Amino acid sequence: MQILRYEGIPLEHPDFWVYELDAALWRGVVEGLYGDDDMASLPVARWAEAQAPMYSRVLHLVAVDGDRRLGVCAIELPQRDNRHIAYLSVIVDPAYRRRGVGSALLDAAIQFCRGDERTTFQGWTWEPLQPAGPRRLRGTHGDGELDADRDSVAFATRHGFKLMQVDTMSRLVLPEQPELEAQARAAREATSPDYRIVQWMGFPPEWADDLAVLGRAMGADVPTGGADLEEESMDEERLRLLDAARTRVGIERLTTAALHVPSGRLVAKSSIVRFAAGDEVADQWDTIVLREHRGLGLGWFVKTHNHAALRSRWPEVRRLITGNASENQWMLAINRRLGYEPFAASGWFQRKG
Ligand SMILES: CC(C)(COP(=O)(O)OP(=O)(O)OC[C@H]1O[C@@H](n2cnc3c(N)ncnc32)[C@H](O)[C@@H]1OP(=O)(O)O)[C@@H](O)C(=O)NCCC(=O)NCCS
The missing domain is CATH 3.40.630.30 (Gcn5-related N-acetyltransferase (GNAT))
Structure with missing residues (x-):
């Protein structure tokens, strides 16, 4: 060998x-x-x-x-x-x-x-x-x-x-469109008017700084089971390089963010990634709410709006997949409420030395 x-x-x-x-x-x-x-x-x-x-x-x-x-x-x-x-x-x-x-x-x-x-x-x-x-x-x-x-x-x-x-x-089997829109409307009504929805495909240069802050928060705040991890370095150049490579091979990404109107900053976001044209399944990635804006329903707000928007981009998508640390109760609760059902597990292993 x-x-x-x-x-x-x-x-x-x-x-x-x-x-x-x-x-x-x-x-x-x-x-x-x-x-x-x-x-x-x-x-x-x-x-x-x-x-x-x-x-x-x-x-x-x-x-x-x-x-x-x-x-x-x-x-x-x-x-x-x-x-x-x-x-x-x-x-x-x-x-x-x-x-x-x-x-x-x-x-x-x-x-x-x-x-x-x-x-x-x-x-x-x-x-x-x-x-x-x-x-x-x-x-x-x-x-x-x-x-x-x-x-x-x-x-x-x-x-x-x-x-x-x-x-x-x-995994979520996507409900019919009117139901997704009703969820998004209800989330809008339950959320302070200080927050507005912003949506885009791919990588939006105008939000590069805010996305780098959200990307770093993702690395710092997601439960890591005590693994020996530092915050991931995330900046505009890295986001841009990965986006260019994904685009080159036909991977598309739809993001919904919450804009905090008084400060003009994005404070929450959630993305859905579709890997190839015609795929029935897409991945739910990177839902994050900045610490100072938690507890206000923003995770629910951005996710429901992302779901409501996805059929108009990719009508063939039927199922969404997402992964969570089993102790991330906050995210699991949102996902359960959306209709996600657990179907698989993944073990995270570490060895030192
Ligand atoms: C895990 C995996 C990589 C092991 O590859 P492999 O070439 O069979 O491993 P080895 O022959 O070197 O096995 C080394 C030791 O691992 C343990 N082991 C491996 N497969 C095992 C099995 N099916 N049951 C029990 N012990 C097992 C044994 O201790 C084994 O030593 P032994 O054969 O002397 O008893 C292979 O089973 C695999 O590809 N699985 C799917 C992918 C995966 O889960 N990868 C690991 C995560 S990154």
Whole structure:
């Protein structure tokens, strides 16, 4: 077995198979667990997230044996913040599991990252919503539990990772349009006239500063299960680079924000991302309300307006997916009220040293 390293793979380059392999293997995992591909991500979507390398460097290690491709480890190395952390994601083709391929990839990744002075390693796994086996692993934060004997969990614990937190993924089957509009109207009536809705597609340069503030608040305020994380560095350049890469591969993003009229600043926002034309499923991302404006219904205000607007942009979208820390009760309550139903879990693991 040989381990090859790839970095900075361009779109339409012969090496793009690395993104395709990684995405195909993960698609197999989510289809096996949840029975559909709503949670699968496209190779180009993974590629787009790697297009701001001065903020976050992305590499892939691939285990090969002759012309057989056995598995992949994606490595993400934050450059401006969290320079002690490496995010790792290991996946092995089911045909080659339990032969040490995952361990070889992980060892090689950790060795490489240590050379880059990384001391903390984090990764996520996909899990069924409810653990089924007799042995459970509980996160250090929140009350989520995973099945200790699943391949992902056994592999992570065997390699010295601790479960920090269990996240819950939920799905909403979009109600009919009149109902969405009624929800948005009711939210408008329940919200102070000091707040106004602003909506856009993509990245609006005129709101760059406010979006950077909201982006940083997102990093600082979302529950992180005690994981060793610093606030993520977020500025206009990073937002612009990622938006350009997403646009290039056909990813669209609809954002609804709340403008605080007295100060002229955006104080809450929520986005929906649609990865490819014709997709029935879209992702709910990045709902945040600045601390000083919480408790006033603004999360509900921006989400209901985002939902009411999305059909006119993407009439084919039927379902939305979102993820929350299981201890993020505030966001979970909003999502439950909107009709989201939990269907999947994700384990967040960390290893130090
Ligand atoms: C987790 C995964 C990467 C392991 O890859 P692998 O090549 O089979 O792993 P290894 O052969 O190196 O296994 C190393 C150890 O992990 C543990 N392990 C791995 N799979 C296991 C399983 N199905 N049940 C119990 N323990 C398991 C064992 O301790 C194993 O050592 P052993 O075989 O000597 O008992 C693979 O199962 C996979 O791709 N799963 C789906 C993706 C995923 O969840 N990735 C992890 C999150 S980033």
